[in-house]
Amino acid sequence: MRDKFVEVRNVRKFRAIMDRMHRHLKGQGRLALIFGDPGLGKTETALNYAANNGAIYIRMKKLMKGRWLLRDLVNALGSEPRWTAEDLFNQVTDILKQRKRTLILDEIDYFSQDSRVTETVRDISDATGVEILFLGMGQADKRLMRYPHLYDRFFEILKFQPLDKEDVELMAKDLSEVTFEADAIDKIVDESGGGIRRILALLHRGEYVAHKNRLKFVSVRDLK
Amino acid sequence: MNRVRTVGSAILERHGFFSIDQIIESTKISRRYCRDVLALFCQEGIIRQIKKNRKERFGKPPTYSMIYRSIDRKRLAARIRPRRFENTVQDRLWNVIWNKYVNNGSFNLHDLTVLAGAEKGTARWYLKALRRAGYILPSRKAGPGVEWRLTRKLGPERPYLDHSRRIKDAKKHGPI
Numbered sequence: 001m002r003d004k005f006v007e008v009r010n011v012r013k014f015r016a017i018m019d020r021m022h023r024h025l026k027g028q029g030r031l032a033l034i035f036g037d038p039g040l041g042k043t044e045t046a047l048n049y050a051a052n053n054g055a056i057y058i059r060m061k062k063l064m065k066g067r068w069l070l071r072d073l074v075n076a077l078g079s080e081p082r083w084t085a086e087d088l089f090n091q092v093t094d095i096l097k098q099r100k101r102t103l104i105l106d107e108i109d110y111f112s113q114d115s116r117v118t119e120t121v122r123d124i125s126d127a128t129g130v131e132i133l134f135l136g137m138g139q140a141d142k143r144l145m146r147y148p149h150l151y152d153r154f155f156e157i158l159k160f161q162p163l164d165k166e167d168v169e170l171m172a173k174d175l176s177e178v179t180f181e182a183d184a185i186d187k188i189v190d191e192s193g194g195g196i197r198r199i200l201a202l203l204h205r206g207e208y209v210a211h212k213n214r215l216k217f218v219s220v221r222d223l224k
Numbered sequence: 225m226n227r228v229r230t231v232g233s234a235i236l237e238r239h240g241f242f243s244i245d246q247i248i249e250s251t252k253i254s255r256r257y258c259r260d261v262l263a264l265f266c267q268e269g270i271i272r273q274i275k276k277n278r279k280e281r282f283g284k285p286p287t288y289s290m291i292y293r294s295i296d297r298k299r300l301a302a303r304i305r306p307r308r309f310e311n312t313v314q315d316r317l318w319n320v321i322w323n324k325y326v327n328n329g330s331f332n333l334h335d336l337t338v339l340a341g342a343e344k345g346t347a348r349w350y351l352k353a354l355r356r357a358g359y360i361l362p363s364r365k366a367g368p369g370v371e372w373r374l375t376r377k378l379g380p381e382r383p384y385l386d387h388s389r390r391i392k393d394a395k396k397h398g399p400i
Contacts, residue, residue, distance in 0.1 A: 003337035003344060044339065051319040051340045054311060059327040076326075078380045106327075 035140035036160025112143035162194020232304035318382030
């Protein structure tokens with residue numbers, strides 16, 4: 001298997017949203033929401049984007065409150081956090097005003113219960129105009145609908161879909177050193193249900209069988 | 225190390241006034257190059273040239289002793305510090321290392337090659353350099369899929385390699 005980041009359909013859509021978010025009109029909401037079931041590559045895509053574009057990635061925690069979030073933000077921005085909540089907020093806004101950086105907040109389901117955290121994020125967005133991407137699990141959009149003033153600011157909402165045949169073909173082509181036949185691809189799509197981890201496991205198995213038997217092509221029989 | 229950096233370091237080691245002879249002695253760089261670098265620093269307003277009065281010596285031509293004084297030591301330190309470019313491979317690698325460490329507690333070679341988009345050899349070299357500098361530790365001695373972790377919280381700014389290929393801490397030395 002090759003170590004490579006494969007640009008499947010979800011990733012292409014993710015990048016398109018980020019691109020549109022940067023070009024979005026000032027004054028309008030620069031927030032976007034991406035959600036989907038676990039195992040579809042949301043976090044990996046976000047980390048890849050953060051590494052290549054210098055964005056700030058923060059994973060929310062279940063017990064996270066507003067002050068904790070602000071302190072994490074200051075740390076992620078490379079500064080020493082001050083003590084009071086007011087100072088922390090001012091510190092975050094000052095740094096982000098000086099140098100605009102995209103914020104990616106992962107696992108937003110955790111703070112969707114706490115209105116103070118959502119309001120803090122909204123305040124940061126309003127005060128600095130930075131782009132903020134929310135990443136959440138399956139029901140994240142429904143949870144955030146409870147905050148209309150925040151939900152209204154999402155200029156784009158995307159749901160990550162399970163990977164289809166085209167994506168699996170692309171993954172097999174990019175990652176595997178052997179060729180997977182069409183029937184093998186169909187089997188992988190059916191068995192995996194579109195989840196990346198399962199697809200990788202099946203591709204790995206196919207490749208292992210091919211190496212053991214010195215095969216150049218992997219068919220459905222080899223995946224049994 | 226280039227001449228500007230060598231001469232700048234020699235100036236920083238001295239406090240207050242210095243002469244070109246003292247710099248030549250400590251850097252072992254020829255007078256011509258030392259003079260050029262000092263002239264450059266004078267132009268940039270980092271050091272100032274102080275010309276002393278004519279000194280008459282019996283039987284010999286008169287001499288003018290020239291001394292210098294560093295005005296802005298902070299600017300001089302910033303001037304000779306290695307310049308850092310943004311969004312380099314090392315930046316991307318460090319971003320992945322930091323994010324993975326903060327959120328998952330460890331990272332591996334696969335994370336670096338896939339998420340940072342670096343070549344395997346580059347990622348390996350970077351891990352090796354960080355390990356030699358004592359910033360990361362492996363979960364086990366060797367083998368594939370070794371998980372690495374940071375020995376201390378270094379912050380989101382990556383450490384950088386100086387001229388002698390040693391990693392320096394960005395927190396201490398600070399990026400430009």
